[in-house]
Amino acid sequence: MSLSRLDIFNLRIFERARLDPVPGLNLIVGPNASGKTSLLEGIHMLATGRSFRTPRIEHVVHRGSRELMVTGQVTHLQSERIRMGIRKGASGTRGRLAGRTVRSQSELARVLPVQVIHPDSHELLAGSPAERRSFLDWGLFHEAPEYMMILQGYRRALNQRNEALRRGFPDNVLTGWERELGERGEALDRYRRGYLERLWETLLELRGQLPDLDGMTWEYRRGWKDGVDLREALASGRHRERELGYTLMGPHRAELVLKRDGVSLAMEASRGQQKTAVLLLRLTQVAAHRRATGRSAVVLVDDLPSELDAERREAALEFLRGLECQVFVSAIDGAQVQRLGNWASQKMFHVEHGTLRSD
Numbered sequence: 001m002s003l004s005r006l007d008i009f010n011l012r013i014f015e016r017a018r019l020d021p022v023p024g025l026n027l028i029v030g031p032n033a034s035g036k037t038s039l040l041e042g043i044h045m046l047a048t049g050r051s052f053r054t055p056r057i058e059h060v061v062h063r064g065s066r067e068l069m070v071t072g073q074v075t076h077l078q079s080e081r082i083r084m085g086i087r088k089g090a091s092g093t094r095g096r097l098a099g100r101t102v103r104s105q106s107e108l109a110r111v112l113p114v115q116v117i118h119p120d121s122h123e124l125l126a127g128s129p130a131e132r133r134s135f136l137d138w139g140l141f142h143e144a145p146e147y148m149m150i151l152q153g154y155r156r157a158l159n160q161r162n163e164a165l166r167r168g169f170p171d172n173v174l175t176g177w178e179r180e181l182g183e184r185g186e187a188l189d190r191y192r193r194g195y196l197e198r199l200w201e202t203l204l205e206l207r208g209q210l211p212d213l214d215g216m217t218w219e220y221r222r223g224w225k226d227g228v229d230l231r232e233a234l235a236s237g238r239h240r241e242r243e244l245g246y247t248l249m250g251p252h253r254a255e256l257v258l259k260r261d262g263v264s265l266a267m268e269a270s271r272g273q274q275k276t277a278v279l280l281l282r283l284t285q286v287a288a289h290r291r292a293t294g295r296s297a298v299v300l301v302d303d304l305p306s307e308l309d310a311e312r313r314e315a316a317l318e319f320l321r322g323l324e325c326q327v328f329v330s331a332i333d334g335a336q337v338q339r340l341g342n343w344a345s346q347k348m349f350h351v352e353h354g355t356l357r358s359d
């Protein structure tokens with residue numbers, strides 16, 4: 001699966017841009033502020049309805065315009081072509097897939113799975129636990145469609161219970177929400193554990209491809225005490241949670257700690273080591289997704305050279321090549337990613353102040 005055509009309208013610096021990518025490596029080169037990241041942002045917007053830089057759409061829409069639009073064509077098995085598109089602005093979002101309007105953005109995300117690695121991607125290790133929970137959610141969204149339904153139901157029930165806690169509703173109201181949270185929460189935990197086990201099998205096979213990652217391990221904390229049923233834990237925590245006005249236990253508090261030689265990578269690894277570890281984690285997800293579903297994802301790497309030395313850069317490109325999926329890499333200096341290896345197809349795009357040309 002690959003993106004074979006991309007049209008961008010009114011996104012950041014671009015009023016209009018067209019890209020005809022190849023299924024292998026697409027290298028986007030240009031000076032600072034030319035629009036490299038904006039192109040990757042356009043692909044991410046089409047696939048997920050969101051920017052990876054800001055939750056505020058007004059910053060992404062070209063100044064002076066009301067909305068942005070991104071359309072694309074996804075090619076499956078070299079022959080099946082699917083058209084998709086998204087319009088987004090202050091007045092809302094509209095998505096189109098194969099000639100019809102979609103009910104939810106997730107329909108586009110299923111057709112075009114996208115994994116992004118950007119200069120702040122070390123936040124996966126150093127940022128809040130929510131970053132790591134959404135990492136797990138990415139894999140499960142693509143592998144187990146029912147997982148998202150359970151998660152959405154869990155979030156609804158959680159909001160209801162929090163509201164009931166804040167408004168001092170009686171115990172029998174809370175018990176109903178706790179039953180639902182208990183069932184859904186235990187199921188989410190089982191999915192996450194299973195996914196992590198599978199992911200780690202793939203990671204162990206792949207980690208030798210990047211330097212410095214021997215001895216990497218994980219510790220998953222599910223969000224409530226081991227050996228206790230979630231429903232019982234919620235019932236016993238009710239008194240304290242009434243005072244706080246929110247639910248302290250459950251998979252919405254789960255944490256994934258990544259370690260190397262027993263020490264947290266978030267606490268002690270250098271920025272370059274963290275970036276290499278994040279590359280490994282995200283690219284392992286792409287490989288595991290392929291194994292589980294038979295489908296490939298598109299990988300976006302914004303500013304690959306930043307903070308990676310030559311050895312790490314080359315190893316990263318080699319790793320990307322081995323995944324055999326479509327890759328978009330941006331860089332200021334094409335020479336830094338010159339040793340591209342033997343890709344099945346590759347193309348270089350030059351960006352200059354919002355205009356685009358290819359070799």
Ligand SMILES: Nc1ncnc2c1ncn2[C@@H]1O[C@H](COP(=O)(O)OP(=O)(O)OP(=O)(O)O)[C@@H](O)[C@H]1O
Nearest residue numbers: 012013032033034035036037038059060061062063
């Ligand atoms: N909403 C907007 N409307 C118009 N231009 C914008 C908007 N948001 C950002 N820009 C401009 O778009 C340009 C391109 O930004 P972008 O981040 O894509 O560049 P880049 O090539 O990735 O740069 P760098 O190498 O410095 O990371 C910048 O000059 C920025 O000021």
